[in-house]
Amino acid sequence: MIACYFYACVPAHAVVKASEGAMYAVSGAEHQVSMQAIQSSLQHHQRLEAFWYDNVYQHFSFGFTDAPHWFVWVIAADEIKAWSDQGELNQRRLLEVAEPSINGLSVRIFNRVGDEIGAFDIEEGAGFDARPVAHRNFVIPVDVPLGEELYVVARVTNTDGMRMKMRLWAMAEFQSQEQNTLLLHGIYFGVMLAMFLYNVSLALGLKESAFWFYVLWVPCISIVVISDAGLAFQYFWPWSAAWNDRAIAVFASFGPAFGTIFGYLVLKIRENLSPIWRYIYYANVGLCLLIGTYALFGPPSSALQASLHLNTVTIWVLTISTLIRARQGYSLALPYLLAWAMIMAGGGIRIADTFAYIPRSWYSENLMQIGSALEVLLMSVLVATHMYDERRKRESAQRELLESQLEMNEQLEQSVYERTEALELANEKLEQISRIDGLTGLSNRRYFDEVLKRELNHALRQQLPLSVVMVDVDYFKQINDNFGHAFGDQCLKAIGYLLTTKIKRETDLTARYGGEEFAIILPNTPAEQAMAIAEQIRVSVIDLVLESNEQLINMTCSLGVCCRVPSDVNDDLEILKAADDALYQSKHDGRNRVSIAADLSKIASI
Secondary structure, three states, X not given: OEXXXXXXXXXXXXXXXXXXXXXXXXXXXXXXXXXHHHHHXXXXXXXXXXXXXXXOOOOOOEEOOOOOEEEEEEEOHHHHHHHHHOOOOOOEEEEEEOOOOOXXXXXXXXXXXXXXXXXXXXXXXXXXXXXXXXXXXXXXXXXXXXXXXXXXXXXXXXXXXXXXXXXXXXXXXXXXXHHHHHHHHHHHXXXXXXXXXXXXXXXXXXXXXXXXXXXXXXXXXXXXXXXXXXXXXXXXXXXXXXXXXXXHHHHHHHHHHHHHHHHHHHOOHHHHOOHHHHHHHHHHHHHHHHHHHHHHHOOHHHHHHHHHHHHHHHHXXXXXXXXXXXXXXXXXXXXXXXHHHHHHHHHHHHHHHHOOOOOOOHHHHHHHHHHHHHHXXXXXXXXXXXXXXXXHHHHHHHHHHHHHHHHHHHHHHHHHHHHHHHHHHHHHHHHHHHHEOOOOOOEOHHHHHHHHHHHHXXXXXXXXXXXXXXXXXXXXXXXXXXXXXXXXXXXXXXXXXXXXXXXXXXXXXXXXXXXXXEEEEEEOOOHHHHHHHHHHHHHHHHHOEEEEOOEEEEOOXXXXXXXXXXXXXXXXXXHHHHHHHHHHHHHHOOOOOEEEOHHHOOOOOO
């Protein structure tokens, strides 16, 4: 296998000479380069080194740039001949351009005399199905002539950071390496999915709002990693190269926003650090959300650069604030920093590689993936354990407080009980007094009105008859004038007692309505039954005999009855008026009789 790794950064130009051959690179922004010019140089046996530059660091990098870049990979003839010496007679090879973020790619393969033996072109914005092999990287089948020097020429445009790596594989070696790589990716995303579901269950179980922001952080960092590896474009959105260009910038912005909020809540920044830190966290979250929104609509390259710079700021904000909290003695601070250090180290190295601050290596390519998996594992366990302990402490404190309150309540309970009992008794007496007529012992007018309203509503809901009987003592003024008010009061007491003997249902109510007038409420009582009760009362009053100064006194009374099935909540006033009108009808007809409101009397018997 021939493999060549190299990394780029503007404005440097470099050439890497590996043991298997040599790699040349140049920026198209500063040199007029074309595929025809390179082919012509080969055909006329011109040396490429005449206008391409060397780099003693064995790598080259170009960082963020819109300019196309040219790469020439020289594969020595003796290296190709070695394949045939090893028995590899199959000339079919796979050329892998291992940079999934490339926007546009043109590849030509020439022999030493400049004859073209292979070609591949993919335009900017092309969907995944434009690739000759369904693979996360650009994989091109090539027929390689054995024992002959080859030149692989590539023109590359990549606005997400100019990085480049080409490898030429034998079929068996490619399949073997691909299986191992996919196994590692599968393990990574299996871990991230398991941790995502684990954190969702923790958020639901512990009911801690901080966990929901961590739940959102986990898929964001996972999508960044899967997009950077080219798997998202292959499996999630192969039809949209435009969205694929934006995906890393979007999720690399929203993810740190959720992570910052999670750190703010877990580290308890608001309660323990100065207000300036609160504003720093607010500003950091706001900028992350702003850049994430900008990445949805603005140029992907500038959005990604802004996002990566802000990620660097986020790393410093979390690191410094966590160290301060550790110095304050917060037990979770150092474990939290240890977990975040995994992703911050990997992310920091990846950012430095993208901006070409460091040479590219296996570590710069894979540490973010490894670090994010370790961070999620450690953070999930550490924070869950801590929050569980905090919850137990809160519950213990609440139990102690409850026990203390119960003890205090027990001490106060006796005196409170005694005072409450005395107050209840007093209130009951006051309530009874407020409901009872002081002379007759019957209910008073106020309580009569309350009960009438209540019974009216019940009769209205159930559509039952409600009867009211009004009772008035005949010629009571003459009794007061002739025998005195004391005897008049005695007469009212006697009639009140008589009424209680005739009205026996618990639902019925007898009240002194005013002066010598009494009122009776008969719920669920039809007109015939109400008339019968009124007649019994009239007869009983005739039989009642009182003595005053050895003189026997007889009395009579007049009664008015109203019966109605209510149709409105205000019918109580109409029923009272109708009963009162019936009473005065009895007075008008000669007293000592019962009258019923004529227009309300047609009530079905029960």
